[in-house]
Amino acid sequence: MPRFVEIIRSYIFTILIGFFISSCALFVTHYDATAYQYFTSLKAYHLKFLDDFTANDNKIWDETALNNACDTGELRFREAIEYATGKKDESRVHAFEYLHNAFKSQCQLSIRTKKLFSKTYVEEQKKDVAANYDWAISGEVSRVGAPIK
């Protein structure tokens, strides 16, 4: 009888291993506190960038200031994407890329038009930029191992 139990145990163990290995492809990498920090600090930088280059009575379009802000943002995004790439999970890399693409297009908009953003545009744009980051952050905190809220 004990021999029979051993065989059953080995059999179940093999099935479990097979199940585990085959389901690994479905898995995502675990929560990463550094990635979370990149998302939140980039969000603050990106929203401030839009505020800083919004038209008001006292502001004039400054190409040098714009280029500096875009270059700084570019570096920060590249650092985050480089970090995410090292974590070997495409879903996290994509999350940073969707934010980076939006930032680049907003830089290009001001560079191309040589104008500050209009208030109406920024009002609309900031809602979508914030929501884009919120979805990215929501993805990070839904990973296994995220701190319980």
Place this chain on the structure above:
Amino acid sequence: MSTIDDVLKSIKSDVPAVIKDQLKDLLTSAVEDTDSVIKETGQKLKDWLLMLAEGKISNEEFEALLYSRDQLVRQYKNTLEIQARARVEKIALALINLISEKIFRIPFGTI
């Protein structure tokens, strides 16, 4: 609040009727969708088309808003995939651990 017909009236007259009909169908299904992001996208596109027609935003700003929404929707889809896969992992691992360690006492963690 603007209606879809207001939006269609605001679009240039040289746009073919077939395209306007397609736009009307898509906007109607989007704003009636149960998914909050799809619904919000339909509503925003409606508002932005009117803002563009009324000169409140420029062509370039309209294009930037569209592109930004495109990236947001891709982000949303990516997040849904992460959440679905993380859920599979949480349930599958909990199940494997329960069966291997608690029921059969297989030292799974040491492998």
